[in-house]
Amino acid sequence: MPYFDVASAAPLHPVARQALQASLDEGWADPARLYREGRRARLLLDAAREAAAEAVGCRPDELVFTPSGTHAVHSGIAGALAGRRRVGGHLVVSAVEHSSVLHAAEVHAAHGGTVEQVPVSRTGAVTREGYERALRPDTALACLQSANHEVGTVQPVAEVAEACAAAGVPLLVDAAQSLAWEPAPAGWSLVAASAHKWGGPPGVGLLAVRKGVRFAPQGPADERESGRAPGFPNLPAVVAAAASLRAVRAEAQEQEQRLRVLVDRLRRRVARLVPDVEVVGDPDRRLPHLVTFSCLYVDGESLLHELDRAGFSVSSGSSCTSSTLTPSHVLRAMGVLSEGNVRVSLPLGTTAAEVNAFLEVLPGVVAGVREKLGVHPAAAVPPVASSVEVDALGLLCPQPVIELAKAIAAVAVGGTVTVLSDDEVARLDIPAWCALRGHEYLGEAPGPGGGVTYTVRRLV
């Protein structure tokens, strides 16, 4: 039963399990105590810190262990902003950062700071120039992920770091998705990461702060972890995290080559086997193990449910699978289709047979969901009008786009379809559908009695 959601959480690596079990006996005591159990715990903690620091590419005294990657991001951003409070309250983040970064930015804004989002291309990448435009004399901190967690696009961190260095602004790099593969990219001032993404246990994050970077830990004081991560250290898990990071790195090159071939195959075959699909993210500058695509006329929840029934565990950035009914901010920032979105992220050791099995069931699953939603291949009927209005009020994603696709067949090339919808997702998916199908998106306007009208000109 293949599990293809390692970008969310990786199964525990065998080395992590071994290290965890060994350190349950040796590492339960307080490493701050002077008696033998404390000294043993301290030795384990020091060794884990050295191993993790080597894998990150920093000095041991620059690195602390936090209770999660989310905590590392939250406390890293808060501490770096506070450390440069005198410079100003301007924070620069990319539009496709992990929600933990964006949530920390929201808190900063709520406390009077200003936050600027750097836009991304349709493949999800920022540019050096984008950061250069955003940096200001009062910029306290910039944040950039090493690679995107939803679409796998690798960011030009080294270039952005140069721009930040030139402006004297520290750069926090969220390396959660890439630390299994390689050290944190050059030029970082702070790095955050999360052990359960590389096969370590949950309950462990990393925060590294380069010597010389101004950093003022926020929240209540605590002597643990240089005052940067309060609470009793989660030592057995920390030991397991460090050991497994070293282990996955040792096999990274071989695994990367294998998984890259499998993901290349997924990218090619999905585009060929599934009609009306958009494979998103950068085709080249990307994580080796992750691919994301969006299927038109399908809702993500049904798709995931059917794939789960078929034995495949995957994830989705579609609004239909979340409780909030807003689509993934990453897909929105990229301007790509969010409906029927599927993220496949392969664990170490995934076989070609597992990937082939997925490719075998996927087209049928997508067709089945479309069938249930009443989507049929457009019959070759002659166009009947030069403009059509579609009332999609009350219909949720993917229905408005399904209605639009039906209606477009009814107008002549050059004619228009206007969709009236009160589904927030339509604002993203209708333009994305136009880009995908080669039609012209003419814009939106307030609807006559509520909702919004979206107008599309048929071009093909």
Added chain:
Amino acid sequence: MPYFDVASAAPLHPVARQALQASLDEGWADPARLYREGRRARLLLDAAREAAAEAVGCRPDELVFTPSGTHAVHSGIAGALAGRRRVGGHLVVSAVEHSSVLHAAEVHAAHGGTVEQVPVSRTGAVTREGYERALRPDTALACLQSANHEVGTVQPVAEVAEACAAAGVPLLVDAAQSLAWEPAPAGWSLVAASAHKWGGPPGVGLLAVRKGVRFAPQGPADERESGRAPGFPNLPAVVAAAASLRAVRAEAQEQEQRLRVLVDRLRRRVARLVPDVEVVGDPDRRLPHLVTFSCLYVDGESLLHELDRAGFSVSSGSSCTSSTLTPSHVLRAMGVLSEGNVRVSLPLGTTAAEVNAFLEVLPGVVAGVREKLGVHPAAAVPPVASSVEVDALGLLCPQPVIELAKAIAAVAVGGTVTVLSDDEVARLDIPAWCALRGHEYLGEAPGPGGGVTYTVRRLV
């Protein structure tokens, strides 16, 4: 090799180990995901929450898991204060709370709030009246531990809770030291606790918030744990924590009886076997497994070092064992001696033979440390003066008190000794020594060229 510091961290309970290992296979995935691995993780999380809630004495939806007891305290206090911001910014805590509570209070004060400490008796207990005096119309929150972590004194939580309820003020109870033995004491509005204190793994705390208590989580938003504990849940450890809490409760009654007998014996025998010792904390209303005493004329670090060499792992609230050179705030608030302080906290299953072995080595260890520090039984020399001045500038604890004890023999009854010291600990230990030895403490004054003079009248 007996480990007697369970109040700091308990060795992993066998049930915790079993549960941890089992849930490493079943509980590594994201419980928020809809696929089978996520649903399995969700089931484990729900079951752990139910078990923990039953042990605390609350509804499952009132309880969240945090990365540590410290995090539970920090976020519990911050959320409760924010939830009642309109009432006011007054926070009431006891003077002997755990440092995590006092650190959270410091942050509150730094942000413009006011903090009031309720004093304790010489046994370390607060009173209902003490809280009643402290509560004001603008009091947002009161905090009280269920039992003290350094001296074991059990606090009158139910009575204080009544006073808080009468004033309409929520009460946060830090139950870290008592949750292994019994549910949180009646009347709490919020409860915090820590799994590694009861034999669960590190990395897990509990925060329960009663329905109806106003609570506004602080820090960046996060969907996990009702928005009250951000970050990917540490599920295997959470499962182990809940399972071990249930297990220690099942054996609590039998263990409590056994350990209480052993601690009674320790209290009696230490007072009899070691000269110049003060056994602190309430002799009756106390935790079953913990006893603390302070040995005059001994520095805590040497004492702990020698006890460790003799095979016993114990803790100390003495300044000499910490990096900060300030004595335990608990002992200071109680007004008891801090020098030569030893805390013995027995794990489940401690045997009478282990306790007897400790009692056998302790007197010799204390005598050995005193010998090295040049402390000898006062020779029966006749007093030579009516007042003596001792220059103890530059000497650290326990030397000023050792010098005082030597000098007191040189003055007649009714005469005075004045000690000039720049050691901050002297301010606590000289009055405590007077109380212990039956002399009169006359007060302090600024020294002629720096330091402080402490004057003592010999009475016996």
